Amino acid sequence: MKQIALSEFDDEELFFLIKTQQSRTAYAEIYHRYWDILWRFALRHQINPDEAQDTLQDVFTALWQNRAKIEIKTKLSSFLYRATLNQILKKVDRQKVIATYIQRLGDKMKEQGLLIEEQIYEKELQSNLEEALREMPKKMRQVFEASRFEELSHEEIAQKLNISKETVKSQIKNALKIVRKHVNSLLFNFL
Numbered sequence: 001m002k003q004i005a006l007s008e009f010d011d012e013e014l015f016f017l018i019k020t021q022q023s024r025t026a027y028a029e030i031y032h033r034y035w036d037i038l039w040r041f042a043l044r045h046q047i048n049p050d051e052a053q054d055t056l057q058d059v060f061t062a063l064w065q066n067r068a069k070i071e072i073k074t075k076l077s078s079f080l081y082r083a084t085l086n087q088i089l090k091k092v093d094r095q096k097v098i099a100t101y102i103q104r105l106g107d108k109m110k111e112q113g114l115l116i117e118e119q120i121y122e123k124e125l126q127s128n129l130e131e132a133l134r135e136m137p138k139k140m141r142q143v144f145e146a147s148r149f150e151e152l153s154h155e156e157i158a159q160k161l162n163i164s165k166e167t168v169k170s171q172i173k174n175a176l177k178i179v180r181k182h183v184n185s186l187l188f189n190f191l
Contacts, residue, residue, distance in 0.1 A: 011076035019067045027067075031060055034077065038084050045088045055087045128182040135178055143168055144175035 006014065006029040017026035035056065042052035059080065063070070072079045133141050139161070146157045147168075154168045161168075 015072060015076050019070070027064055030076070034080050038080060041081060042084055042088060051091065055084060055091060058087050059083045125183065129179065132179045132182040136175055140171045140175050143171035147172050
């Protein structure tokens with residue numbers, strides 16, 4: 001009696017052998033029959049040939065591992081194309097998720113870095129302002145603090161400290177020169 005070669009079996013007969021008899025030779029026949037066609041199909045959807053190859057490895061591995069559970073209601077070729085496309089879409093979705101996560105992580109790190117940088121800058125600014133205040137004569141510091149921290153008008157400061165409005169303006173002008181000198185050095189250091 002003549003033995004029939006597996007190449008003469010149709011796809012459904014080969015899959016039946018894979019499913020019921022765990023036939024590795026039938027599996028190899030399907031693998032060789034569809035590898036090139038599916039690889040070109042995957043390559044059209046994935047730029048990287050290595051990714052296309054990985055996709056097909058996943059498809060054929062799943063075919064073998066799940067052979068007992070798989071119910072093919074159409075042609076095996078349609079099933080394999082659909083499985084390949086699903087695998088491609090899964091990888092694309094995973095890559096999008098990873099890209100989104102990396103983008104968000106980068107944004108978060110940048111944001112955290114800026115927050116830390118802002119905190120450092122704020123502390124430096126506070127320190128420089130305190131240094132500028134220590135450098136001012138007592139009366140100038142009182143005028144400046146009343147203007148900037150208590151938010152009093154020039155007239156209110158003049159009344160509170162019993163000095164003229166012109167003296168208040170002059171003291172604030174001179175105090176701002178001292179403050180700018182300290183703040184400008186900070187700005188120069190951070191640039």
